[in-house]
Amino acid sequence: xxxxxxxxxxxxxxxxxxxxxxxxxxxxxxxxxxxxxxxxxxxxxxxxxxxxxxxxxxxxxxxxxxxxxxxxxxxx
Amino acid sequence: xxxxxxxxxxxxxxxxxxxxxxxxxxxxxxxxxxxxxxxxxxxxxxxxxxxxxxxxxxxxxxxxxxxxxxxxxxxxxxxxxxxxxxxxxxxxxxxxxxxxxxxxxxxxxxxxxxxxxxxxxxxxxxxxxxxxxxxxxxxxxxxxxxxxxxxxxxxxxxxxxxxxxxxxxxxxxxxxxxxxxxxxxxxxxxxxxxxxxxxxxxxxxxxxxxxxxxxxxxxxxxxxxxxxxxxxxxxxxxxxxxxxxxxxxxxxxxxxxxxxxxxxxxxxxxxxxxxxxxxxxxxxxxxxxxxxxxxxxxxxxxxxxxxxxxxxxxxxxxxxxxxxxxxxxxxxxxxxxxxxx
Ligand SMILES: CC(C)(COP(=O)(O)OP(=O)(O)OC[C@H]1O[C@@H](n2cnc3c(N)ncnc32)[C@H](O)[C@@H]1OP(=O)(O)O)[C@@H](O)C(=O)NCCC(=O)NCCS
Numbered sequence: 001x002x003x004x005x006x007x008x009x010x011x012x013x014x015x016x017x018x019x020x021x022x023x024x025x026x027x028x029x030x031x032x033x034x035x036x037x038x039x040x041x042x043x044x045x046x047x048x049x050x051x052x053x054x055x056x057x058x059x060x061x062x063x064x065x066x067x068x069x070x071x072x073x074x075x076x
Numbered sequence: 077x078x079x080x081x082x083x084x085x086x087x088x089x090x091x092x093x094x095x096x097x098x099x100x101x102x103x104x105x106x107x108x109x110x111x112x113x114x115x116x117x118x119x120x121x122x123x124x125x126x127x128x129x130x131x132x133x134x135x136x137x138x139x140x141x142x143x144x145x146x147x148x149x150x151x152x153x154x155x156x157x158x159x160x161x162x163x164x165x166x167x168x169x170x171x172x173x174x175x176x177x178x179x180x181x182x183x184x185x186x187x188x189x190x191x192x193x194x195x196x197x198x199x200x201x202x203x204x205x206x207x208x209x210x211x212x213x214x215x216x217x218x219x220x221x222x223x224x225x226x227x228x229x230x231x232x233x234x235x236x237x238x239x240x241x242x243x244x245x246x247x248x249x250x251x252x253x254x255x256x257x258x259x260x261x262x263x264x265x266x267x268x269x270x271x272x273x274x275x276x277x278x279x280x281x282x283x284x285x286x287x288x289x290x291x292x293x294x295x296x297x298x299x300x301x302x303x304x305x306x307x308x309x310x311x312x313x314x315x316x317x318x319x320x321x322x323x324x325x326x327x328x329x330x331x332x333x334x335x336x337x338x339x340x341x342x343x344x345x346x347x348x349x350x351x352x353x354x355x356x357x358x359x360x361x362x363x364x365x366x367x368x369x370x371x372x373x374x375x376x377x378x379x380x381x382x383x384x385x386x387x388x389x390x391x392x393x394x395x396x397x398x399x400x401x402x403x404x405x406x407x408x409x410x411x412x413x414x415x416x417x
Contacts, residue, residue, distance in 0.1 A: 013340050036118050039297050040337040047302070047341070055294060 007067050010044040024065045045071060085208040085256035087401055089150060089247035091143025092369045093136045095125040108233040115237045120332025124240025124357030127223050132166050134175035136243035137221035141180055144217065148247035152180040156213035158187040159204055161196025161220045161361040163274065163390065165189060172221060193272065194328050194389025196220055196361030202397050204248050205257040219245040220361035227274055231289035240357035244365025253403040259314025260397035261307055268392035271295045297334060303394045304338035307386050311396035319344060322398065324377055328387035329353035329363040350377065360389065380404055
């Protein structure tokens with residue numbers, strides 16, 4: 001599974017919605033992301049990719065594309 | 077190992093004490109800059125109990141213990157050991173366990189507290205089983221009791237909305253019927269000591285201290301949602317059992333969102349977790365015995381079920397134990413236990 005699909009699936013689980021329906025640039029808040037779900041998402045992404053996400057970085061993760069960009073940056 | 081010499085431990089009694097004062101989220105709104113909506117959404121908590129000044133940790137522990145003794149039909153004089161898991165004894169010393177011993181009318185038996193944050197009950201139960209399996213003690217009272225709302229005046233709203241007071245106790249009795257502790261794990265990571273701290277260091281009187289509560293909710297959330305699944309895996313591996321052999325996971329009730337996150341990461345349906353945080357909030361070391369009691373009394377947890385209790389808390393600490401509440405007569409259900417048949 002590629003990076004995007006893995007992240008999509010994880011966010012789908014966190015937000016309890018079908019991964020395919022997440023629009024890449026729509027704010028995740030509109031799908032129900034709040035500060036607690038954001039932590040949940042970050043824990044999932046950290047474990048899936050074996051990366052560390054600082055607290056300060058979380059606020060910038062507003063859309064699916066933001067999360068993909070952040071992960072790809074760390075993996076690069 | 078000589079199987080027939082193995083000493084098993086059965087939970088023969090359970091009791092709780094919860095203060096009568098119910099404090100809803102709407103009540104909390106009156107004293108804190110918070111809303112019912114925020115609390116329900118972020119934590120799953122609807123209400124909690126507040127202890128009065130008379131309802132000390134030891135008082136609540138004692139009431140829970142008396143109820144458990146009655147249920148087990150055991151006299152206080154028959155108890156060999158008392159262990160109390162608590163973060164918050166009234167005083168640095170004596171221990172809550174010693175006060176309970178005197179209050180229930182037990183004499184000369186050992187009594188001590190275990191301080192392991194919200195993991196106190198799992199630490200205490202695992203310890204009790206060790207004494208039981210050596211044959212040293214036959215009847216042990218294990219209690220989780222907390223009075224954390226005492227700290228509210230010195231905490232902020234994020235901390236205050238989470239906690240409630242209460243106590244739960246069980247009587248553990250030696251038996252030659254195969255049941256009881258199947259496996260357990262305990263752990264701690266002292267490098268996380270600052271993530272939850274109830275500070276008593278700046279004065280002899282703990283209530284004189286400034287900035288009593290230090291709390292990094294985010295770090296704790298991340299730690300908890302990870303460790304819950306790991307601790308379960310370790311305790312199951314120790315037990316030679318799989319999650320399918322477990323009827324209920326009884327997690328420490330800190331935040332429903334932690335449980336949901338762990339369920340997701342473990343790939344376990346949320347319905348496998350016994351949850352009652354909506355009623356009591358986080359009662360720290362009391363949360364697991366409160367849930368066990370409620371489950372058993374309501375019949376949702378069956379007397380022969382296998383339960384996986386799992387906790388995490390300040391320290392940081394964690395622990396999990398797999399307990400088969402009573403012998404299962406059909407060994408098909410638990411292939412790992414064929415050896416005793
Ligand atoms: C406590 C917990 C629910 C807080 O969630 P969080 O998402 O980290 O909350 P934050 O502190 O980031 O705050 C998010 C927002 O809610 C606000 N907020 C915090 N507490 C609030 C409260 N009680 N009521 C209303 N709003 C509150 C914050 O000010 C912040 O607002 P902002 O976005 O406008 O700045 C969460 O961290 C948690 O569950 N932690 C673990 C629980 C725990 O430690 N239990 C004990 C372990 S045994």
